[in-house]
Amino acid sequence: MTDDTPRDDGTAGADDVTLDPWGSSTVSDYEKLFGEFGIEAFDDLLDEVPNPHYLMRRAIIFGHRDYRRVLDAMRADEPFAALSGFMPTGDPHIGHKLVFDEIIWHQQQGGDAYALIADLEAHAARGLTWEEIDEHSRNYLLSLLALGFDPEEGTLYRQSENRELQDLAFELGAEANFSELEAIYGFGGETDVSHMQSVVTQMADILYPQLEEPKPTVIPVGPDQDPHIRLARDLASRARYFKVTEAYASFELTDAERSLVARAYDARDEYAEDAETPRCTEAAEWLAEQGADAFPEGVDEATLSATVEKLENAGMEPLRPRTRFFDRNATPDAFDALIDAVEGEKRVFEGHVDAFDLTEAEARDLAQDVEVEHGGYGFVPPSSVYHRFMTGLTGGKMSSSIPASHISLLDDPETGYDKVKSATTGGRQSAEEQREKGGRPDDCPVYELYAYLLAADDDEFAERVYEECREGERLCGDCKEQAARLMEEFLADHQEKRAEVEDLLADADIQLTSTRA
Numbered sequence: 363m364t365d366d367t368p369r370d371d372g373t374a375g376a377d378d379v380t381l382d383p384w385g386s387s388t389v390s391d392y393e394k395l396f397g398e399f400g401i402e403a404f405d406d407l408l409d410e411v412p413n414p415h416y417l418m419r420r421a422i423i424f425g426h427r428d429y430r431r432v433l434d435a436m437r438a439d440e441p442f443a444a445l446s447g448f449m450p451t452g453d454p455h456i457g458h459k460l461v462f463d464e465i466i467w468h469q470q471q472g473g474d475a476y477a478l479i480a481d482l483e484a485h486a487a488r489g490l491t492w493e494e495i496d497e498h499s500r501n502y503l504l505s506l507l508a509l510g511f512d513p514e515e516g517t518l519y520r521q522s523e524n525r526e527l528q529d530l531a532f533e534l535g536a537e538a539n540f541s542e543l544e545a546i547y548g549f550g551g552e553t554d555v556s557h558m559q560s561v562v563t564q565m566a567d568i569l570y571p572q573l574e575e576p577k578p579t580v581i582p583v584g585p586d587q588d589p590h591i592r593l594a595r596d597l598a599s600r601a602r603y604f605k606v607t608e609a610y611a612s613f614e615l616t617d618a619e620r621s622l623v624a625r626a627y628d629a630r631d632e633y634a635e636d637a638e639t640p641r642c643t644e645a646a647e648w649l650a651e652q653g654a655d656a657f658p659e660g661v662d663e664a665t666l667s668a669t670v671e672k673l674e675n676a677g678m679e680p681l682r683p684r685t686r687f688f689d690r691n692a693t694p695d696a697f698d699a700l701i702d703a704v705e706g707e708k709r710v711f712e713g714h715v716d717a718f719d720l721t722e723a724e725a726r727d728l729a730q731d732v733e734v735e736h737g738g739y740g741f742v743p744p745s746s747v748y749h750r751f752m753t754g755l756t757g758g759k760m761s762s763s764i765p766a767s768h769i770s771l772l773d774d775p776e777t778g779y780d781k782v783k784s785a786t787t788g789g790r791q792s793a794e795e796q797r798e799k800g801g802r803p804d805d806c807p808v809y810e811l812y813a814y815l816l817a818a819d820d821d822e823f824a825e826r827v828y829e830e831c832r833e834g835e836r837l838c839g840d841c842k843e844q845a846a847r848l849m850e851e852f853l854a855d856h857q858e859k860r861a862e863v864e865d866l867l868a869d870a871d872i873q874l875t876s877t878r879a
Contacts, residue, residue, distance in 0.1 A: 395585050401425040401748060412437060415467045416819050417460065417749065423582075425748040427591060431578045432745050436471055443571035443579040444468035447478035450498030451488050452762040453770040454505045456815055457752050464582035464747070466510045473580075475516035476571050477506055481876065482521040482563060486556035492879035500874055503867055505771045508859035513870040517571075521563060523873045526573060531559075531566035537600040538562065538593070546589050561590075568594040568744050576730060576740040582747050591746045598741035603692035603733040604700065606725045609716060610681045611642055611673075612709075619669040622649060622661060626673075627681050639680045646673035685725040687715040696736035703732055752814055753807040755785040775853040782811065782846035788831075789838035801831035801838070808838070808845050816848040 395401045404426050408418060410433050417423045435442035446461045448454070454462075469475035479499045484490045490498075499520065507513060521527060543549045543558055568590070571579045581591060599605070609615070610623045626645035633648040634640035646669075654666045687704075689697050701710055706719030717725060734740040754760040754767030761767050769778050788806030790796040803809040809831060817824035830836035867874070 423747050423749045428745040432580045435578045441577040443474040445476035447480050448502045449480040449484045450495050453772045454502045455768040455770045457760050461582050462506050462509045479520040483560045492876040504860045507863040518872040527566050531563045534565045534597050535562045537597050565594050565597050576742050580745045585748045595743040598743045603738045604729040605688040605690050607686050609684050609686040618665045622669045642673040642676035642679045646670045684716045684718045685720050685722050689713050700732045755807050757786045775850040778853045779846040779850040782849050787838045797834040800834040803828045803831040811845050
């Protein structure tokens, strides 16, 4: 996933500090992404994945955001989806194959698979003609089908021909503003409107699989695209009719303030005259006595002061846990229906409803059901998985604009062979030094070809190549020769399959020739 549509064009695009969807730098330390951006380690849930793809097993897919939601649906045989897209600015290459494989794998696990052509963006942001877009689009789709995508079970579309998508983009645009795009993407007065519109169109792409029904949806991306994922998750929440939170009293709290009040409630035995009915004033006094430094999450003084003030203003109102439904965008009929649907004890206010007999999970399900029944989207926040970038064959980044750095899926097998033979390696200066010190497979573009592609599903083979290199048993010349032969075989097989799926593409439900040409 690169530029501004949910996809991967095989280029790198992030640095240690900033994740830039339109950048061209590389990620030098993937571990930093966990702490700085909240991306979670994929290895922590690998054991929960049924039939994990080799990209997962080899930690090429290294991170995720909220992917457990997708796994839960997958294991329970409930609806889920996977989507990615491709901006047709050049030939599909082995970097794109990562995402092709991820979409196909999710389809094989029972998911609704979506693949889109970002032709509006290619025309507006890159200046391609519609004729060029049509040619490149066809090549992307042929490779996708040749690798195993089932068009009868999945969905293919191009942005320019999908009116539902464009209508959704319009609706989502009402939930975003320029200052937000400026903060996320660095847009300024010189940014053209079509570029900004392409971001909103991508948000619609990401949420498009949920138009028929809300369901967990995963977007496979490179880490440079995480800003898009975070914005899409925010917009999905803003478009909802109701926001569901935990609450303790009649007044509203921020997330940080709510955490403090929860601490005070849990400690009620320490300060309340009646622990069954702790009062807000009692909780305020206890929190003030503790001080900000008493809380391990590092609460600041301003948050503590604001929380204490709200509790003091509530006086003798009892602290009592409840689940709160905030009215965000609900129609009057939907809000009334929600009130009727909440069973057990409840309190109805002008802008929210408090339920005392529902768990937060039960309340979220109820809010979604009422929303969908009354014409709302009921979006589930989209999930994501993150894959490592492939190193270019010449070192540095792999880029469509640098032919020697990548292998096109359209390259003649002999050309693929020659590119691998000419690739940079992680070897030593001499064969003698290699045998003595061992090679450096972790820094070798050729070894990446084995791990990402050439070893396919054979983990034992990939591990053997790695260990033989590291131990100095495998020399670069022989290793590149083997890799070159395997690449030649892969390209020959892939192009034969591309020819076999020509009719399948012709019958697929997608407009291959732009109506705008």
